[in-house]
């Protein structure tokens with residue numbers, strides 16, 4: 222697969238990753254790597270415990286999807 226962003230600009234560049242959301246092939250220069258927290262809510266019976274584990278899930282994403290996700294995070298904060 223080739224990098225979609227590079228291909229659009231007429232550049233021939235191999236893809237090293239694929240955007241998990243839209244499936245676009247991306248080169249090292251165009252891929253974004255995000256770390257997702259692995260969380261659990263455990264119900265102990267006398268209360269809930271929220272846990273965020275130390276190891277995160279890597280997620281490869283393109284610039285367009287990153288923008289789309291970030292706009293959503295901003296909305297959720299309100």
Ligand SMILES: [Zn+2]
Nearest residue numbers: 224227248251
């Ligand atoms: Zn590229």
Ligand SMILES: [Zn+2]
Nearest residue numbers: 240243283286
């Ligand atoms: Zn994408």
